[in-house]
Amino acid sequence: MFLKKIVSAAALVALLGSAAVHAEKLSVAATPVPHAELLELVKPVLAKEGVELDIKVFTDYVQPNQQVADGNIDVNFFQHQPYLDSFNKEHKTKLVTVGLVHVEPFGAYSDKIKDVKDLKEGALVALPNDPSNGARALLLLQKQGLIKLADPSNILATSRDIVENPKKLKFHELEAATLPRVLPDVDLALINTNYALEAGLNPVKDALFIEGADSPYANIVVTTEAKKDDPAVKKLVQALNSDATRKFIEEKYKGAIVPAF
Template sequence: MKWKNALLILSASLGLVPAAWAEKLSVAATPVPHAEILEYVKPMLAKEGVELEVRVFTDYVQPNIQVAQKRMDANFFQHKPYLDEFNKDRGTDLVAVAGVHIEPFGAYSRRIKKLDELKEGAVVAIPNDPTNGGRALLLLQRAGLIRLKDPGKITATPRDIADNPKRLGFKELEAATLPRILDQVDLALINTNYALEAGLNPTKDALVIEGADSPYVNVLVARPDNKDGEAMQKLVRALHSEAVKRFILEKYQGAVVPAF
């Protein structure tokens, strides 16, 4: 055992930890930017003795189910309002461990160049989950297109619209499908991760976009039983590092904004 301890001390001094001795941490993530950010911190965690496994999902449901059922240790794809709604609806007790970045939500169109070109009766597609659908309606309200009965309701639905001067029609669809139906509607409100995956540039292509003061910070999520674990906290420190801040700013050019 003495030689093994000596080797571990030497490896640590060189910033290396043998893979066989590394603690494994599995994280579910959507592809852009979450999985990309996690892949960036992999070498940092390897030096800390943590082998990070990133598993990519393209929906907003399975990553939470995987963590709740202890198939994965954590996930990274959602904001706190979505997490709160998921816990309430599914009876789970997942917890936010750390906020990492904001993805300003935007409205996109292939048919018009600016919002005031929207005609009466135009069809607007929004996400069908309560928090992102409400987020879309709040953005449309800020743009002056509608008025909600409760101007601050984050889970608003089209039924909560009090004033709709252009008589806009709303289609509520799964968030991941919205970029694919952009040619079929007049306007679509799209989460930035899906916009980026579809080749859209939020800072250039969005007709209206949230500001950097958006309350929808994307968070690392885990369970109460593992949120304070050493490997999890090493991941938090890596995600909150200056290196990650520079990576986000340089790679996404304002489409993703650090929140730490």
């Protein structure tokens, strides 16, 4: 009987060891806030489902896509569809969307004025330098009546498409991650919410104006055609689209980020 118990115990240890060995690893590239925070939230949930989540944090908007396209990382979570479309076109990649998670309403910030009405003629405005977010910033400025674009709905508009600029605003295009740091040097900066949050800015309280919750720029989970139907990828999307994730978003970010599922 004692020998049988030892054998049974050994079998159990072997079984558990085998399960651990066969836990599927899934690497995900993400920017720190809120993407990596949301991934950390669902990491233990996925572990219970046999998926070991390996979160790789990046601070730029290029490497997360390039690493997935090159097969070094399985999935990324940091961008919206217009940015992905632009990236695929520019870099001749074929990355695909497998799920929507949240909207980060894009906002305008200033250290120099408290109301957009106080923006002076010739003011210096900082914009993201990537095509999709640069256009998103211009569309938001247009919505405020500060400029007018040749095509009011062009999601890839550039400053060259401005046909009316009554305040003679000057535009300075910079890498999105650097925009919070230049706030003291410009009159207005259009900043992605993830970078605003990282810099301690509260989009709901600190933005002079901001997109509505109906923004079409939902943040997405992205992978390759080869991995889009992978069970581990599907489990990740399900976890990010869960009621627990929705509650976390609503309670932690208090309107600065809005669930898109």
